[in-house]
Amino acid sequence: MPGAWRRVSTVNEILLWLFGAIAVTGSVYTGISRDPFRKLIAIGLLSGAVMPLLIDRGYVDIAIALSLILPVSTIVVLQLCRKGEP
Amino acid sequence: MIEPLLHILIAAVCCWLNFIIIDMIFNLPREGGVSGATAIAEAVRRGGGDIRGGTMMGNIVSSPDASAGTLLAACGVYCFGIAGGLTATVLVYIGNRICHDPGYAGTTGCFTATGIVYGGSLIGIPPSAFIAGMVLAILTIQGVWHPWSSRLLGAVWRWRN
Amino acid sequence: MVQQAPRGCLEVEELIPASPDQVALWVCSLVALYGAVRVITEPDTLRKLPFLNVFSFAISGIIALMIPHPLALVAAVAYFVGSTFESNAIASVYAGGMEKGEHRE
Numbered sequence: 001m002p003g004a005w006r007r008v009s010t011v012n013e014i015l016l017w018l019f020g021a022i023a024v025t026g027s028v029y030t031g032i033s034r035d036p037f038r039k040l041i042a043i044g045l046l047s048g049a050v051m052p053l054l055i056d057r058g059y060v061d062i063a064i065a066l067s068l069i070l071p072v073s074t075i076v077v078l079q080l081c082r083k084g085e086p
Numbered sequence: 087m088i089e090p091l092l093h094i095l096i097a098a099v100c101c102w103l104n105f106i107i108i109d110m111i112f113n114l115p116r117e118g119g120v121s122g123a124t125a126i127a128e129a130v131r132r133g134g135g136d137i138r139g140g141t142m143m144g145n146i147v148s149s150p151d152a153s154a155g156t157l158l159a160a161c162g163v164y165c166f167g168i169a170g171g172l173t174a175t176v177l178v179y180i181g182n183r184i185c186h187d188p189g190y191a192g193t194t195g196c197f198t199a200t201g202i203v204y205g206g207s208l209i210g211i212p213p214s215a216f217i218a219g220m221v222l223a224i225l226t227i228q229g230v231w232h233p234w235s236s237r238l239l240g241a242v243w244r245w246r247n
Numbered sequence: 248m249v250q251q252a253p254r255g256c257l258e259v260e261e262l263i264p265a266s267p268d269q270v271a272l273w274v275c276s277l278v279a280l281y282g283a284v285r286v287i288t289e290p291d292t293l294r295k296l297p298f299l300n301v302f303s304f305a306i307s308g309i310i311a312l313m314i315p316h317p318l319a320l321v322a323a324v325a326y327f328v329g330s331t332f333e334s335n336a337i338a339s340v341y342a343g344g345m346e347k348g349e350h351r352e
Binding site: 089090092093107110120121123124127128129130133136139143144146147148149150153154157158161162165166170173174177178181184185198212214215217218220221222225228229232237 | 263264267268270271272275278281283285291293294296297298299301303304305307308311312313315316317319320321323324325327328331332334335337338339340341
Binding site for chain 1: 326
């Protein structure tokens, strides 16, 4: 098992800008869409776009935690929506 | 730069065949494994597609099936060889249980894909080409034009029966 | 007098992929961008989910391609299973099924 982090393929800056643009677009779409299910889908888009930004800097454990926390939050939100209906 | 693209295209064809064959063997177009799959199948059918192809597309979205197994096997072999592919198989099995999916399509697809990716790396196609190839394969099934791809899957399903 | 390029300019040589791993990374990133655009522009909510699945496949591939370390494999699997679980929950609740309630449509 290698001791230190070793980045074999260097990521161009332009790819990080691309994922940042997808993240901003996803958050804008979350804000402007009316249907709550579309908002949840856009939050999924946002969390996916943030992952490469974390991995590129080496925060793999934070990425694992985020990829477990965000879907659980979405499922809890869905259960609250179902219970809140008359 | 042309040669890696050729490798990616060849790997895409291999991954496409692998996950379609394993999913057809496990009867994925017949019924939805989890409840979200039938919802997506109904939406695809309303858009003008085939119900069997729509069920398979719904199963691909809602539970880790052979397509997920192939991708994660390629990632495993890329990270640390054939032991990585087998680790990915175990992780996909755990993921299947977490998603309440009763089938074994994901685990089987991952296992066969480990063999395919390792064999490809012996020939000269790197595992990263299999990762990109699998992403291209799933793009052709789920990302281009749903009625066309669901009719293609339905035709393959009827040919299999 | 040799003129230097201003700082912050991206040289053209940096954009050309140097190794097969970088070519695969570019392919996956372009597929992720295409999937994100199709998610936003699709009018029907349930049909957005297959495009979101394409996006998740591409992001899982990118996570695994960036760092060839076992922990990145675990991150790719965790992200993929989480995204699949979330898509399944959204689809089944949208069609009216998590609790024993009446149909939405």
